[in-house]
Amino acid sequence: MATMLRLMWHIHVNKESLWIKWIHNAYLRNDDIWHVQAKNWDSWIWKKILKVRDKAVNFCGVVPWHRTIWETTNFPSHSFICWLAIQDRLLTIDRLIKRGLMNTNNCCLCTGSENRNHLFFECCYSREVWLKIMGWLRFKWQSCNWNQLVIWYSERLKGDGFNQRIKRMALTTTIYSIWRERNFRIFKQKARSADQLSKDIKLCIYSFVLNGSFKAEDRELIISL
Template sequence: MWRIAHKKESLWVKWVHSVYLKHQDWWTYQPKKSAGWAWKKLCKIRDDLRLGFEEKGWLQQSYKISETYKWLQGDLPKVEWAAWIWNRYTSPKHAFISWLAIHNRLKTRAKLEKFGVCEDSSCLLCGTAIESRDHLLFYCTYNRKCMTKIARLLGITEAHYNIEATWIHWRRKLTDHVQRKVGLAALTSVVYHLWFARIHVFWHKAVVHPNTLFKGICTETKDRVIQLISCKWTRKHCKLLFRISSTRPN
């Protein structure tokens, strides 16, 4: 649309002006009934974005699609957990599962029972409580063992066992910038592996030992972080990574 309004030198823009517009004003032009579907769609999008072009002055400056995207989104509140989940030290698969968890979108047995998919809503890992998101990821005795081991490894005393409170607690305790990112990446790894352990029980009818899960959390966190080591790292940061990679479950 910006190219059409400015009559930019391109074969397609020249074709549009010669076939459709024919010296008419782009912003007031109305397509004929015989015009193609794609051209009508483009004109409709023009009408939707016209206010943005007028308010932001996009015609008087270099046009950026990103500016249009932000304008269409509007003023959205910034969520605090974005710094935890979309941390560059976090593996994408860990971030995705954690994102589902923070939105309470994981298909736990409590949800599946409401959908009529299963009759039993008890936790697959401990069998002592209803399998909700908070129970599965933080209150379950099986999961607390893994969470406590990782927290101890990072020098944190975990006392919340709640997905919203835990990451804030870890962020405050890990004051160093790099250590905070590594710690939050480890937390997303915990969430992912706990969900993986639950899936493993469902399909294989066997519970993964907490020590095995702990080892997998450390290994995948190390494998991701080691790719992002930079010259800004200090000896303290390297020692943390070495501690994660060399730790053996008790």
């Protein structure tokens, strides 16, 4: 069971190995390890992996934000930071104070107090970054409220189309980038403007799409934005 779960994780993050790449090419061309269904002609080992997958899902359950955070288009490191953030497990200053490790709470991005909801995306700095990204991707609805965004993504942005996948990627990349910017300012005394950070986020998404295995019309769409 442990071995199968380990294989599932390697498949999910598309670990650099010949067998994992073969699995993606043979079984996961238009799907992911969490949603693909076994077919009669699939190999014995693949069917066993999917049976273990189903047991794990039934035991642990699937949260509403699962697809948003673990979208296969997302960078694994971005998904991991977002997974910690959505469970409020990142070591923001308010949590460090509760552990007795700090005495004062000052957001390094603005003049407020740092907690998860403030840092993503209520802080004036992160709000400016996120609104620039939402405007770039032509969101019809805009919000900088953490809870509203999680609910909206989980309930209204669940499709498999390119637009939906890129918007999920934009969320996780932005959260990761804001957290990284926060750490750079605290530990390295380096800072970027909101405009520069938003440009870096766009460049990250541009590079992924233009160098990835996306359709020609998808590449044209991202270039047109």
